[in-house]
Amino acid sequence: MTEGSTQGRRPAIALYAVTEWDTEEIVHLYREAGWWDENYDAGNIPAIILGSHRFVVAVDERTGSAVGMGRTISDGVSDAYIQDLVVLRQYRRCRIGVEIVRHLIDLCAEDGIGWIGLIAEPGSDPFYERIGFQPMIQYIPMLYK
Numbered sequence: 001m002t003e004g005s006t007q008g009r010r011p012a013i014a015l016y017a018v019t020e021w022d023t024e025e026i027v028h029l030y031r032e033a034g035w036w037d038e039n040y041d042a043g044n045i046p047a048i049i050l051g052s053h054r055f056v057v058a059v060d061e062r063t064g065s066a067v068g069m070g071r072t073i074s075d076g077v078s079d080a081y082i083q084d085l086v087v088l089r090q091y092r093r094c095r096i097g098v099e100i101v102r103h104l105i106d107l108c109a110e111d112g113i114g115w116i117g118l119i120a121e122p123g124s125d126p127f128y129e130r131i132g133f134q135p136m137i138q139y140i141p142m143l144y145k
Contacts, residue, residue, distance in 0.1 A: 033086040
């Protein structure tokens with residue numbers, strides 16, 4: 001079993017809605033997801049966190065380290081989009097991702113935001129459907145290039 005492994009047990013995880021966090025821990029999570037290009041500027045991480053509607057970090061209470069994160073992008077009034085949900089590999093299948101998403105949904109509800117969307121990575125749709133998300137039939141996510 002590797003250091004930090006959760007094999008065979010449920011880790012004690014705390015969720016924190018934050019306005020700042022250790023940059024290297026967040027970069028590590030982005031790398032884990034395959035979303036970090038080494039040309040990116042890690043100095044932008046504080047602005048990403050602060051500019052998010054909500055930024056949630058999952059922390060292993062035993063180690064004090066971030067093991068997952070997720071955020072919402074929103075005007076704070078009408079719509080929100082969940083983005084950048086990731087959990088370290090050794091902590092997956094412990095419901096941490098579900099807890100992060102539910103916490104983000106609860107935070108949006110506290111702000112009166114009822115329309116919450118996301119773009120699921122290929123193959124991740126069953127995960128989101130179990131939480132209550134549904135495909136938006138006849139809508140096509142698009143990206144400006």
